Amino acid sequence: MSGTLCLRNRQRVCRIEARLLRRIVRHLIARQLRAEQFELCLHLVEAPEMARLNEKFLGHGGSTDVITFNYAEGSETKILQGDIFICLDEAVAQARRFRTAWQSELIRYAIHALLHLSGFDDSRPAERRKMKQEENRLLREASRVFDFQSLGKCAFGKRQSAI
Numbered sequence: 001m002s003g004t005l006c007l008r009n010r011q012r013v014c015r016i017e018a019r020l021l022r023r024i025v026r027h028l029i030a031r032q033l034r035a036e037q038f039e040l041c042l043h044l045v046e047a048p049e050m051a052r053l054n055e056k057f058l059g060h061g062g063s064t065d066v067i068t069f070n071y072a073e074g075s076e077t078k079i080l081q082g083d084i085f086i087c088l089d090e091a092v093a094q095a096r097r098f099r100t101a102w103q104s105e106l107i108r109y110a111i112h113a114l115l116h117l118s119g120f121d122d123s124r125p126a127e128r129r130k131m132k133q134e135e136n137r138l139l140r141e142a143s144r145v146f147d148f149q150s151l152g153k154c155a156f157g158k159r160q161s162a163i
Helices: 018-032 047-058 088-098 102-117 127-145
Strands: 002-009 014-016 037-045 068-070 079-087 152-154
Touching: 002 018, 002 047, 002 068, 014 088, 018 037, 037 047, 037 152, 047 068, 047 079, 068 102, 079 088, 079 102, 079 127, 088 102
Parallel strands: 002 037, 037 079
Antiparallel strands: 014 152, 068 079
8 A cells, every 4th residue: 555645734623633643544544445545635624614615616505524525536446536625613513413522523524535535425325324334334443443532632612612
């Protein structure tokens, strides 16, 4: 396996341990997805930037949890190539909603994007169920290897409570 993984942290919602996040994503790529090559950039953003991306590229209003741009779609080789945008505001909000840790939500979004880059599709109910099962499996397996809580901390002040 060879490849590059860049991380661009453009959010101030949570303090992120970038080195650990890279290790987790590389582990998922190598051990779980078995990708031969990868060229990925993971962008951590806040809700306003995600809303702009969502509107511009997908034609949807408002923020969302994760957007994936696949640059290797249709390629014969098993290469993961693309940009992944993850909204930390959404991770914090969804963690509260589902009574889980925002760190787990962050990894769930990364897994979801990696599955899209691996050819999974969630546009129809049957495909969505299959993708969700694989997402849950990969999240469980990664949580056995890594301590997600060590990914960082969020200061839950006025800003986050408004989410």
